[in-house]
Amino acid sequence: DRPREPCFLQKGENSIFQLPDEYYPKRYEKLSGMISNRFGKGVKRVIPVRKIALPNLEMPMELPYNAQFSLFIPRHREIAGKLIDIFLNMRNVDDLISICSYCQLRINPYMFNYCLTVALLHRPDTKGLSIPTLTQTFPDKFIDPKVFNRMRSEASVITTGKRMPVVIPRNLTASDEEPEQRLAYFREDIGINLHHWHWHLVYPPESANREIVAKDRRGELLYYMHQQIIARYNIERFCNDLPRVVPFGSNLRETIKEAYFPKLNSVVSSRTWQPRFENSVMRDLDRPLERIKLDLSEMETWRDRILQAIDSNSILLPNGTQMPLDEEKGIDILGDLMEASILTPNRAFYGDFHNMGHTVMSYIHDPDHRYLELFGVMGDPSTTMRDPLFYRWHGFIDDVFVLYKNKLPPYGNDKLDFPGIRVSSVSVEGKAGKNTFGTQWEQSTVELGRGMDFFPRGSVLATFTHLQHDEFDYVLEVDNSSGKKAMGTVRIFLAPITDEKGNKLAFNDQRKLMIELDKFSQDLAPGKNTIRRASIESSVTIPYERTFMDQNKRPGDPGTKEAAEFDFCGCGWPHHMLLPKGTQQGYPMILFVMVSNWADDAVIQDLVGTCKDAASYCGIRDRKYPDKRPMGFPFDRPVPAAVQTVNDFLRPNMAITDCKIRFTDAVRVRGAK
Ligand code: CUO
Numbered sequence: 062d063r064p065r066e067p068c069f070l071q072k073g074e075n076s077i078f079q080l081p082d083e084y085y086p087k088r089y090e091k092l093s094g095m096i097s098n099r100f101g102k103g104v105k106r107v108i109p110v111r112k113i114a115l116p117n118l119e120m121p122m123e124l125p126y127n128a129q130f131s132l133f134i135p136r137h138r139e140i141a142g143k144l145i146d147i148f149l150n151m152r153n154v155d156d157l158i159s160i161c162s163y164c165q166l167r168i169n170p171y172m173f174n175y176c177l178t179v180a181l182l183h184r185p186d187t188k189g190l191s192i193p194t195l196t197q198t199f200p201d202k203f204i205d206p207k208v209f210n211r212m213r214s215e216a217s218v219i220t221t222g223k224r225m226p227v228v229i230p231r232n233l234t235a236s237d238e239e240p241e242q243r244l245a246y247f248r249e250d251i252g253i254n255l256h257h258w259h260w261h262l263v264y265p266p267e268s269a270n271r272e273i274v275a276k277d278r279r280g281e282l283l284y285y286m287h288q289q290i291i292a293r294y295n296i297e298r299f300c301n302d303l304p305r306v307v308p309f310g311s312n313l314r315e316t317i318k319e320a321y322f323p324k325l326n327s328v329v330s331s332r333t334w335q336p337r338f339e340n341s342v343m344r345d346l347d348r349p350l351e352r353i354k355l356d357l358s359e360m361e362t363w364r365d366r367i368l369q370a371i372d373s374n375s376i377l378l379p380n381g382t383q384m385p386l387d388e389e390k391g392i393d394i395l396g397d398l399m400e401a402s403i404l405t406p407n408r409a410f411y412g413d414f415h416n417m418g419h420t421v422m423s424y425i426h427d428p429d430h431r432y433l434e435l436f437g438v439m440g441d442p443s444t445t446m447r448d449p450l451f452y453r454w455h456g457f458i459d460d461v462f463v464l465y466k467n468k469l470p471p472y473g474n475d476k477l478d479f480p481g482i483r484v485s486s487v488s489v490e491g492k493a494g495k496n497t498f499g500t501q502w503e504q505s506t507v508e509l510g511r512g513m514d515f516f517p518r519g520s521v522l523a524t525f526t527h528l529q530h531d532e533f534d535y536v537l538e539v540d541n542s543s544g545k546k547a548m549g550t551v552r553i554f555l556a557p558i559t560d561e562k563g564n565k566l567a568f569n570d571q572r573k574l575m576i577e578l579d580k581f582s583q584d585l586a587p588g589k590n591t592i593r594r595a596s597i598e599s600s601v602t603i604p605y606e607r608t609f610m611d612q613n614k615r616p617g618d619p620g621t622k623e624a625a626e627f628d629f630c631g632c633g634w635p636h637h638m639l640l641p642k643g644t645q646q647g648y649p650m651i652l653f654v655m656v657s658n659w660a661d662d663a664v665i666q667d668l669v670g671t672c673k674d675a676a677s678y679c680g681i682r683d684r685k686y687p688d689k690r691p692m693g694f695p696f697d698r699p700v701p702a703a704v705q706t707v708n709d710f711l712r713p714n715m716a717i718t719d720c721k722i723r724f725t726d727a728v729r730v731r732g733a734k
Pocket of ligand 1 (some may be wrong): 261415
């Protein structure tokens with residue numbers, strides 16, 4: 062229950078803010094003169110905070126300081142929407158710092174962190190600021206609490222600079238008896254969870270400031286980004302001898318066989334994140350504290366109405382008229398409707414299906430608050446991907462989107478061909494050999510000192526193990542026989558060849574397992590073109606350093622990029638997870654490349670100074686989604702019955718090659734020579 066310093070806007074480790082006395086809550090009055098003493102000699106700079114006329118904070122303060130905060134709970138979203146607006150409406154950065162200092166001692170820290178981050182991302186005057194990654198502010202959302210005890214001992218005995226990294230054990234959430242545990246390296250990957258958290262930060266579901274929600278093709282991107290997660294997870298399952306995810310949602314009363322024991326403690330609520338036991342069943346929610354009363358039958362009604370809308374290709378609007386789910390905007394509208402964000406065309410009728418699914422699942426252990434328990438990991442975007450149930454729920458959500466996609470006509474030659482352009486070959490070159498991807502474990506060390514609320518302060522390092530691959534190049538030979546210069550968009554995907562039983566996948570199933578690896582525009586001179594593209598340039602991923610944004614490095618330091626690129630661009634699939642794990646024998650896959658006509662793809666816009674290098678799953682900040690085609694093109698639609706294999710699908714401007722992912726069960730240390 063100690064006040065935490067306004068660490069967000071802190072400039073460097075040794076600076077602190079000096080708050081106006083009036084800002085301290087009554088119970089901390091005596092502390093006001095002492096805060097700087099807490100840091101003793103270490104403080105080099107004290108930054109005075111301006112006293113301002115405070116806006117009405119009654120609503121944000123409604124959420125107790127020690128409560129859990131969830132974006133999936135409607136009342137929490139409303140309260141957070143209000144606080145985001147307060148932060149967005151501050152006249153300048155000094156006033157923002159002032160209101161933050163006041164709020165930080167009073168407002169629920171998770172919500173404060175979320176709202177401030179959203180505001181910093183969207184205010185024109187804060188776009189150059191760096192913010193610590195969530196692993197630094199709330200490491201408790203990612204890491205076993207035992208590790209904190211070890212860090213505490215390390216920090217209290219050893220001075221900063223000499224401390225040894227604390228090792229975060231692998232596979233700690235279940236034993237090998239549990240088959241789902243084979244996927245723990247994916248589900249509990251820190252980078253993957255950070256990506257998902259960032260995605261939901263960049264695409265907040267609610268704000269009175271409608272334009273920060275109403276981003277270009279937001280609903281469609283919700284569909285596509287999560288579709289890709291499910292495809293990636295399914296391939297990962299194949300590599301580990303597990304069948305595809307069984308979607309959960311057509312029968313909401315079915316027994317859920319998967320258990321999950323997160324082994325995380327919440328620093329804010331001083332509670333353990335509750336597990337879900339095997340064979341749990343969802344029940345009606347009645348939790349007055351969170352203002353939730355929801356019968357499962359309501360969710361069933363919402364679901365059936367959504368299915369009905371897809372069936373009839375139209376949505377009922379509040380005024381009684383129908384809105385068509387057409388070819389161009391249908392998926393985007395459905396995304397908003399299902400999530401549901403404030404953009405949903407009719408919340409009263411179609412409800413809040415996906416969000417409430419997360420919520421009901423997250424309270425499965427205490428649906429009527431009889432045990433005064435908080436929600437489990439399914440209730441928070443920074444933890445939900447740890448749980449096997451996440452993939453079952455989003456598997457169902459994806460199936461619903463697919464019902465809509467299945468009603469669209471297959472792409473014809475007008476969409477698929479690029480006359481005059483021929484991809485004559487594609488291959489992969491890297492350390493593991495031609496057309497072989499090499500993967501192994503890697504041990505990395507990250508800084509977690511900022512989120513450690515203990516003394517003495519300073520650097521605390523944690524070492525963890527994650528999947529990694531050898532970097533490689535794609536090599537493409539493209540002939541341009543059009544006689545003039547041309548411009549294409551190169552689209553690179555990877556898909557498995559066989560299903561979980563070892564049977565060859567029919568193309569209609571295979572296309573749903575196509576994971577995007579890269580997409581870029583390319584000049585094509587007349588004649589032969591050899592294109593070499595490095596894996597690290599992927600439009601899907603952000604580099605390792607960005608995922609674990611190291612606050613000790615500043616823009617301009619060796620190894621860091623320019624400020625505009627470095628800051629705030631935390632959304633992006635972690636590069637170390639670009640490829641599935643593969644197998645020791647070499648997991649067979651096909652690499653698919655298409656060069657589409659840039660004239661049909663291009664969105665003409667200025668991209669200077671924006672976060673743009675993980676655009677495939679995250680879009681581009683403040684810009685339109687940079688590809689006019691439907692997301693997932695050319696695999697998002699059904700194919701004619703005659704197309705049985707990927708070879709039947711190929712056009713001259715496409716090519717495939719067989720490749721393998723060979724996994725070596727060894728750990729290399731990041732940075733070691
Ligand atoms: Cu991202 Cu359900 O939308 O977790």
